[in-house]
Amino acid sequence: GAVVSQHPSRVICKSGTSVKIECRSLDFQATTMFWYRQFPKQSLMLMATSNEGSKATYEQGVEKDKFLINHASLTLSTLTVTSAHPEDSSFYICSARDRFTGTGSNQPQHFGDGTRLSIL
């Protein structure tokens, strides 16, 4: 089955540090990947849609300069939380669509296992 690898699974770092999270589709190509954020005991909220070879589309209220997204290949998207602060502490999950399976909303989304980010 389609596998999405997300790395690292957990990060603990000091305030002001920039943190990069990787999302890889291991056995399929993904022209589109999604980044979600989940605060404790809350739902997953879409942050941005990452499109291979073009700029990401950010949801309203998400700071583009704070959350840098790069999708340079069909199997890798990265999310960099720049100058992270304690309020950025959250669970970040990526998902990827298999470009060759289905169309639009019929395309399955495959989720990574998430990254738990803790900023001290």
Added chain:
Amino acid sequence: AQKVTQAQTEISVVEKEDVTLDCVYETRDTTYYLFWYKQPPSGELVFLIRRNSFDEQNEISGRYSWNFQKSTSSFNFTITASQVVDSAVYFCALSEASTGNQFYFGTGTSLTVIP
């Protein structure tokens, strides 16, 4: 407006009891997909089911069953003979043809199965 509503925030049941998790959705699309995911304490999302808007047939998979009712815009999930391992947060999600690039997640229902 919330596209997916899971009114039950937390549910506790005793092991072996049946439990139904409610999901109500809102969409103007005629083509859409509904999903259920399980999120155990470790955090990963476990896919349970996908159902398209043209297939209202109920589905059963082991102890899990799903009741899709377009007339009430509901997609409820029932676990029969619950087990402690079923304890998790369950999310219902909607994907629309018109906005096919994203999922709309409900707020989740935290299920605790007491031994």
